Amino acid sequence: MKRDLVSIDDLSSGEIAALFRTVDEMAARPREWTHLAQGAILASLFYEPSTRTRLSFEAAMHRLGGGVISAADMRSSSAAKGETLADTVRVVGGAYADILALRHPAEGAARVAARYASVPVVNAGDGSHEHPTQTICDLYSLYAEKGRLEGLDVVLSGDLKYSRTVHSLAYALARLRANVVLIPHRGFEMPEYVLRRLRERYGNEPQRLEADDFRSIAGRADAVYFTPQRPHQLSLFTEANRVAVAKLDALYVTRPQQERFTEGEAAPPVRIDREALSGARFKDTFVMHPLPRVNEISYDLDQDPRSLYFKQAARGVPVRMALLAFLLGRLDLGAEAPAPEPTAEAVRGRLGMACPNPTCITNLESHYLEPEYVVVSRSPLTASCTFCEVAVAPVLVGCASTRVFHRHNSGDVRRIKAEHLVLFASEEQARGSGFAAAGRP
Amino acid sequence: MKRDLVSIDDLSSGEIAALFRTVDEMAARPREWTHLAQGAILASLFYEPSTRTRLSFEAAMHRLGGGVISAADMRSSSAAKGETLADTVRVVGGAYADILALRHPAEGAARVAARYASVPVVNAGDGSHEHPTQTICDLYSLYAEKGRLEGLDVVLSGDLKYSRTVHSLAYALARLRANVVLIPHRGFEMPEYVLRRLRERYGNEPQRLEADDFRSIAGRADAVYFTPQRPHQLSLFTEANRVAVAKLDALYVTRPQQERFTEGEAAPPVRIDREALSGARFKDTFVMHPLPRVNEISYDLDQDPRSLYFKQAARGVPVRMALLAFLLGRLDLGAEAPAPEPTAEAVRGRLGMACPNPTCITNLESHYLEPEYVVVSRSPLTASCTFCEVAVAPVLVGCASTRVFHRHNSGDVRRIKAEHLVLFASEEQARGSGFAAAGRP
């Protein structure tokens, strides 16, 4: 069976550990692996602009001795003629290439591609959702510097809403038992669906601070703060002192993902610099960033030994070499694959509500993709989108067999068979689909 | 002498048959041919967006062990600075690469490239004109499924005006003695110049139906129809029953080439689905499409064993492997090349009328390309453009030696020597070029 890398959870912890050992070897002798992908072809399908990620995949494939076919600007080629993602990957990810690296602006796009392609699909970033290969670079960099991941204190800061890299990273850190501290920009908090997955899958409840708190982590004598770029922004940083952190192993900074902002959203002009990290608690704090940075990290940190971002990026090639070789079936990691997830109740079909996330792939390519949900709870009924994972809270729940609908928190909902569940966003939608209110018997 | 593939007629029937045997072998063992293009370089020059075609050429070259240099967006590179196609291919198709794959929005562009490049040129689509490598994929797919091409009944449907794939395919089917049935969208009929070539070169007169007729092919008890996407479009499909088709071997569906539409042109929202193909006559009808599709073929056909479009696309790589290896001179097909066409009278020169096709390459790059016509008939004088093949009907015909012009249907036209022929679109043009009306002696 083919292996895809859509979510970081598609790799078991054992596989991640084994990958690290392979990356060590590949980084040490980068030119000795040209036998591994001999005769294989990687297709880069990039629906969003990228240089670093695409070039690192392609450099990795070259180092493995494979061939590369590259579509750097899919938006203006077949997609411009109206071709669906499914059609594209069925052809390119079947007959043309032996493995696909896909970047796409819609959440869930990589999951769709993995279903339709007959070859392994690597998610090189799907909207605000996940970016698992970056996470392996991040984890490997931390591991290489700190010698372990378990028990590390890692701050994820900035745009936690739209930054896909911190989503995948949070899952992995939680699973590998690091401590995750969140310091989002105001209005850019970690999405609920990420927090729920952290809680439900890994029992992890990350510490959450406001950006204001960061200044006070180290106390008065040892002031630590984000440097605002304009003086009048100082008011962002108050003296609140609600959380104490003894020391930090890593501070992960993110670029405000302005290309995904909705109207009215604006990132605060905050920048990390040497002064911000002058406190004792930051003595051994690695500053990480997935790059490209804009202004979040001052250039004065580039020469600081705690800056890890260029090393992270440099490791992109050996990490992706190991991943490509593994997914192509040319590298045996000797570790068990992840256990299959317990089968959850699924809701499928054209009837009922669309995914509430407007940039979910099911909304952007709705002419062939049906909404598909996983039931999280029966009372009240809540679910999440199979593709983009956002929470789905129907107002009404119907039974496709009786054509009757109930309120989402009605006890009757529990009696509907899973295969008959239909979720509605409104009574109007339910009645428009030919469903009637549950009557009294 | 170098071999180009500008038109499907650049391959003899024997060569096509021999190619099929090679494609069989290459498809069966795709990784065993890396010796064939060792050291050779393919240049992809794409002046129109494309993913599938470009990537399949490039994947094919990788499978042959060759190198690839790729310009996916020529419109915004050298062409943006005003460089001509001729200059570009003289350099790239001379010193940089050993073979060129060219896609261009102007009809006749591939012919121009073949003249100026010193290496073989493969036409990867020139405007609405031809797309011969797609045709080899189409023919090979039909042949692989049906075991023969001769005598097959093949419907070409949809946008027959702008769809270059059906032009090349119609020529090949006619030559290989399949029966061609045309069912164009209204207003998108097969161009006259294609019909003339079918008639004159292959003695083929395709059956022509209106889209309305398709419904009635199978008779009342066995209704067959294109499914209109909106109910009020049903009126498109009347009960006319002028043609009877016993059974169909293939139904070739095309995407309305909206990017080539002129103002006022609009494609009807017609879609083929399972129901349309439920009649007995369609039991063994393969549904073909060059992809990308938009809405012409319902997704419910994707799992139907009669759907051939993904297989067509999948065969793009082995087909192009065989073609590239052949054109590079690395594969001996053991078949005779096409006989040279009988020499026709040619009209060349800056004097006289421009090609009436506004998207002909001679009009788009008129500063160095002269109009060039082949005389079809002397009385009245008709001709066709050497590059885009559209019919040219001059109003007046001049003699460059006597500087006298005649009406196009004058008996005097027959006495003008071929090298003195000048075609004029109007008397004003003739007089402006210094020609005078033929006087009485």
Place this chain on the structure above:
Amino acid sequence: MKRDLVSIDDLSSGEIAALFRTVDEMAARPREWTHLAQGAILASLFYEPSTRTRLSFEAAMHRLGGGVISAADMRSSSAAKGETLADTVRVVGGAYADILALRHPAEGAARVAARYASVPVVNAGDGSHEHPTQTICDLYSLYAEKGRLEGLDVVLSGDLKYSRTVHSLAYALARLRANVVLIPHRGFEMPEYVLRRLRERYGNEPQRLEADDFRSIAGRADAVYFTPQRPHQLSLFTEANRVAVAKLDALYVTRPQQERFTEGEAAPPVRIDREALSGARFKDTFVMHPLPRVNEISYDLDQDPRSLYFKQAARGVPVRMALLAFLLGRLDLGAEAPAPEPTAEAVRGRLGMACPNPTCITNLESHYLEPEYVVVSRSPLTASCTFCEVAVAPVLVGCASTRVFHRHNSGDVRRIKAEHLVLFASEEQARGSGFAAAGRP
């Protein structure tokens, strides 16, 4: 130590001569060098559109057996997200690739890239500044045809202001003791900084003619002129006869670099054709052009044996093969590297004036790049930008130690230590930086 090719002066004359011998061999047997870059990767980073240059670099790398990763449209990928050139090359030119080919619209960009990349950087054109690999093609072509460079009479004509190719070529011709004649379009004269470098480094003072003069070079009986494309432009060409040239070895024609024009600049519609070159003095004159041409050279010259431009372009691949192999350290030229330039006084730092060239990389990426000047003279103080080389004439000169400023031509300026020099464009700027006027003691 790594070798970059930012300026043509990064190669010694001995190295250029040795390169020529290698190019001879590579051009003669282009397929025998695949061992030279085995396992190495070239990254093409193109911030400006290009086909020819990019494809020739990539074809060269394929011929050397290396791999290629290619970013043909950097403006719309990482750069669109706001990433700096420095960050991009630190990653791509460190961990991903073994050598970088960079094209960028800002003067000085290649110098910046060379500083930040840990691998060799090849300047594939930086704004209007330099284009050294084109110059090697040009020199090699001249050498191959004429058998020498010393003493040749070479005219550089057209847009000498923005055409980077003629800047690099003028330096090389001067150094190799050819005679350089300049015939710029009016308003597009060779920049002062180029003339100064010709004078100061090579003792070369090129002959300068107006475009008007060209016509009269050969005298009345043997008229020579640029052909204006519209009759009313004839007035451009007067009968002035101020310069006599006995014969010309080469006429280098340039495309008006319209993409760099500022408002109000317009190139005259001048074109070289066979008639213009009919005089005896042009019997052995090679017509050169870096391509793409637009209308500067008539198509009627293409078949003329004196036209050298397609041969120049054809030589792009073997020339770049030799250069890449050399810079990668895989080819020993057996020649001495250029002597280090004598250390000049440098002025660095954020205080003081910005480079007066608005398209200098230091102005486009000012958030991390500091202005940096080389002192040319102390009285009055003049300097040149380290990156784009334009002349810098401060109004005032400050001493960072005393915080006092002087007029640029004051004798006191000579007494300021080099490391304390600060250049100001205005008194307002000096006072705004906290400097005071020099007082009387």
